[in-house]
Amino acid sequence: MTFKVFIDGAAGTTGLEIADRLAGRTDIAILKIADDRRKDPAARAEALNAADAVILCLPDDAAREAVSLIDNGTTRIIDASTAHRTAADWAYGFAELEPEARAKIAGSTRISNPGCYPTGFLALIRPLVRAGLLPADTPVSVNALSGYSGGGKSMIAMFEDPNDPAATDTAARAYALSLGHKHVPEMQGHAGLAHPPIFAPTVVRTYRGMLVEVPLHLHLLPGAVTGDKIRDTLADAYAGSRIVRVVRDNPSFLTIEQAAGTDRLELYVYADEKNGQARLIAALDNLGKGAGGAAVQNLNIALGLDEAEGLIL
Numbered sequence: 001m002t003f004k005v006f007i008d009g010a011a012g013t014t015g016l017e018i019a020d021r022l023a024g025r026t027d028i029a030i031l032k033i034a035d036d037r038r039k040d041p042a043a044r045a046e047a048l049n050a051a052d053a054v055i056l057c058l059p060d061d062a063a064r065e066a067v068s069l070i071d072n073g074t075t076r077i078i079d080a081s082t083a084h085r086t087a088a089d090w091a092y093g094f095a096e097l098e099p100e101a102r103a104k105i106a107g108s109t110r111i112s113n114p115g116c117y118p119t120g121f122l123a124l125i126r127p128l129v130r131a132g133l134l135p136a137d138t139p140v141s142v143n144a145l146s147g148y149s150g151g152g153k154s155m156i157a158m159f160e161d162p163n164d165p166a167a168t169d170t171a172a173r174a175y176a177l178s179l180g181h182k183h184v185p186e187m188q189g190h191a192g193l194a195h196p197p198i199f200a201p202t203v204v205r206t207y208r209g210m211l212v213e214v215p216l217h218l219h220l221l222p223g224a225v226t227g228d229k230i231r232d233t234l235a236d237a238y239a240g241s242r243i244v245r246v247v248r249d250n251p252s253f254l255t256i257e258q259a260a261g262t263d264r265l266e267l268y269v270y271a272d273e274k275n276g277q278a279r280l281i282a283a284l285d286n287l288g289k290g291a292g293g294a295a296v297q298n299l300n301i302a303l304g305l306d307e308a309e310g311l312i313l
């Protein structure tokens with residue numbers, strides 16, 4: 001069987017990543033529209049309704065518009081934007097996050113792809129909240145580094161503009177300093193936390209890749225929470241996953257590039273029980289498990305295929 005798939009926003013950063021992963025597959029036929037009509041709602045509506053599944057790689061408003069253009073009740077939608085990530089009537093497209101998540105994705109025509117930073121954060125924190133190691137009212141911070149492709153075509157153009165010294169002379173840029181980043185409700189909501197985490201992201205001069213870190217004060221948690229206990233809880237939560245991997249041998253340093261170019265999500269736990277401190281760190285590719293890889297995984301699940309088909313592991 002061949003499924004018809006339309007990528008709305010196929011010329012963008014995430015759209016191109018997804019097309020790469022689907023190229024050469026005999027079970028998927030990509031529907032295309034002429035380049036000069038790629039923003040034409042009539043042409044998009046035709047492709048959106050003809051497809052078995054669509055992947056929206058668009059800004060939030062255009063993603064909402066695309067959803068409104070689909071009127072057949074059967075096309076499965078995977079939305080890579082932020083528009084529907086906390087909507088109760090959409091399945092949250094993080095198959096490994098909850099025991100029932102995969103079945104919800106498989107049974108839904110509305111699937112929201114997680115944000116890149118929330119993917120790292122939630123993978124580290126949600127199993128700990130669910131297991132009761134981290135009470136829901138624990139104050140939590142998230143420090144993160146992202147490659148500049150995380151900001152899409154406009155940020156790529158800015159970082160690569162040879163005539164803009166403000167960009168080319170910048171190695172790292174801390175941002176979201178107003179504390180109001182759009183990913184915070186997604187992180188808080190899907191983690192099940194009572195308070196919004198303090199989110200401190202930095203974009204760096206490398207194209208792709210991501211490190212997401214949650215520091216924890218173990219001595220403030222109830223019970224004797226150790227690094228081993230956290231690692232075992234995470235390992236149980238992701239047992240059998242080919243994509244989410246809990247690494248047991250801690251290297252002496254981690255790099256933003258180490259999962260770049262892959263769809264893997266690597267989780268590390270560093271702990272110093274004597275001083276009651278831990279650093280939980282996720283390494284991923286913002287364009288891999290953080291966007292395109294997750295979208296292809298969700299597509300596979302929605303179409304009843306092997307979830308890792310076409311992924312770079």
Ligand SMILES: NC(=O)C1=CN([C@@H]2O[C@H](COP(=O)(O)OP(=O)(O)OC[C@H]3O[C@@H](n4cnc5c(N)ncnc54)[C@H](OP(=O)(O)O)[C@@H]3O)[C@@H](O)[C@H]2O)C=CC1
Nearest residue numbers: 009011012013014039057058062080081150152153286291
């Ligand atoms: N980059 C990343 O690491 C991640 C991105 N995302 C999300 O994925 C979505 C896409 O992001 P990204 O690929 O980075 O962004 P880009 O800016 O690289 O690509 C967006 C694409 O959408 C096109 N577009 C804009 N408006 C319309 C419209 N009305 N109709 C059809 N096409 C339109 C743009 O056209 P044009 O080429 O003319 O600009 C562009 O090609 C965003 O919602 C983003 O937040 C999610 C996780 C990670």
Ligand SMILES: CC(=O)N[C@@H](CCC(=O)OP(=O)(O)O)C(=O)O
Nearest residue numbers: 081082115116117146150151203
């Ligand atoms: C470096 C950079 O700017 N990154 C983007 C997030 C990229 C991403 O995850 O996209 P979504 O917002 O759709 O999840 C940002 O912070 O807005």
